[in-house]
Amino acid sequence: MRSLRALCLISAALVLGCAAPSGAAQDDSARIAASIETAGGSVVRDRTGHIVDVSLARTWATDADVERVAAIKTVRRLDLSLTYASDRGVERLKALDRLEELNLSSAEFITDAAIAFLRGHRQLRTLNLRGTDVTDTSLSYVAELPQLQSLDISFTQISDVGLEHLASLARLEELNLGGNKISGVGLHVLKLLPKLKKLSFYGIQRRNAGWCWAPVVTDLELETISLLSGLEELNIGLGVALGAPRPDDLGPADSEAECRIAGGTRVTDLGLAKLASLEKLRRLDLSGSSITASGLKSLTAFRNLQRLSLWNVKAIDDSVGSSLEALTNLTSLDLSNTPVGDETLRRVARLPHLRRLYVSETNVTAQSVDALKKQHPAIMVSWAARSAPRVPLSPGSKHER
Template identity: 30%
Template sequence: MSLLLLPILLGCNEAEPTVDAPTADSAADHSSPVDASPADVPTADAPDEPQPDAPSELQRDLAQEAEALAELKKTHERFSFWKLKRNADGAVIKLDMRSYATDANVVHLQKFKQLEDLTIVAGSPNKLSDRALEHIAGMTQLTSLDISFSEVTDGGLTHLKGLTNLRTLILRACAKLTGTGFENFKGMTHLQTLRCGSCENLTDAALAHLPTFNNLEVLELNGCKQLTDAGLQSLAGLTNLKELSLIFCENIGDPGLQSLAGLTELETLDLGATGVTSDGLVSLQKMTELRGLGLGGSLLDDKGVKHIENLKNLKLLIHTGSELTPEGVAQLKKALPGCVFNDNAIGLPDPN
């Protein structure tokens, strides 16, 4: 028997390769994502529920205004007579409550956050008091305020101290004001127009607080009969003044006008029914920008012509009740051919 057949005959098979059992380390190295625990599997976040947009500041302002207007309508049956002006966004920027304002309904104005121009003139007999000013003390965005014909006092003006953005302040016919409360206006450095006409108890104390108003262009003091020549000295530095009314200030005379001689930017000056004489008009000679001059009811006579005829820009001269003769008028007309001479009116036209 051949030796080559021996393994077969003996039943011996060729050895098969063996595979080692996997170790713990190798198992870890070949792990599959399928074998990973649920905690290790990333999951997609659930979509957030849509949230409503928060109201904008403008939307909140408009909502508050709507509430305030609704309340105001309840306070006066003639609400429709009030004048409103809105900006492009629909917010109220001007409100004129002339003749219908009261201490009670002014409280609602605090909700007008963008209001710039406010007129709160009460109708007789319900005149506004200091309480009304208290309600508007926080309206620092105001640029124009009219509280004429009210019973506010000097003490009440303290509520206006924070309104430093005012350009226009109108206090006509506020009979209880003497002017001591004007100290509260010193922060109003932007003030351009101050109208205090017919404040019959206003004194020189008011004028003493005006020199800091370097931007003041319009000053109305007509009918303030307590003012004197001494008080006008406080106005000497207001070199930007363009309009000054002193009509019916009967205690103002030539010395007072002399204090104003340096106000060369003046365009209108009303001295009607004052104590200014023809001799005092020499103080006008440098006021060459004058367009309107009121001398109605004054002591003007022909001697004053020489002080006026060099005012070549003059367009209107009121001389009603003066002592000018026809010859004096003729001389002025020759010197000022572009000027209108009015002997019917007492004062210059009121721009407002």
């Protein structure tokens, strides 16, 4: 009996000894959470009270802040976008062995060294490196993340050489390549990503010496993309002629000196027809492309299409109405900066599921917009006409007072 009683006491002591650190850990997590929220960040807890989501986005947090977060072992999602986190801070994340999502977007001090530290996070599913200083070297490290499903490497310094490393990411479903100096040479790797559902080439990145980078996307590249049978969302980027000056439609440049585009898109009716095999497409952005009203007849193949952008497609007119009217599942349609008019407006108003319609800078009249709003109040219509340029006053002009 004595031995049994002693055993019970020892067991109780062990249990109590294990509970104390747990309570201390919870106190530490609470203090860290308070400091995160004081700094403007946020935390999310699961049903058991453990912190699983931490955001320091737009707080300009430093590596010291990241090190404190690394003490919360239960974190699964971490947002460090628009912070001062550097390679040293990412190194501290080794302690977060449950990390599944990491956002480093626009953390400008992140380089290839930081991505090397992430190789041990083999459970990572989402990685956002948009606007960081990573190069092709980082993609060789990313290739060691077998569970990765979403990757944003837009506005970085990767090239065609680095894209070859993506071939090992068999689970990848989302890929953003915009604002990079890449061409069709590197895009052949897409054929090795059978689960890809979302693909974007959107964006132009301004570099030194008056150059801007954008992916090269032509009808030839669309032939490769047409092989991605599971694709649900496709953004071909801005329709900028290869090597052309920065277009006025993008607004003023960041500085007085304009830049020339290294890359760009040139998609025509022929390229769009090649995409007809993508029957699962739900979202398609053809902004600025050289597609005509005749070429848009190919859209009838996309029976599941819900969102379509034809912003700045200058070669279409009201004859496109019949093709758009056939897309009965559309919920959002952007026709801004195109020559379409009231006839197209009347046709698309018949779409049964349409909820958002953008027709600014078109030939659509205010009267037609008002009539549509009254007949279809469920449709949100965005319409505005650019005001006429002001006539400068000069001596002797009729505007002089």
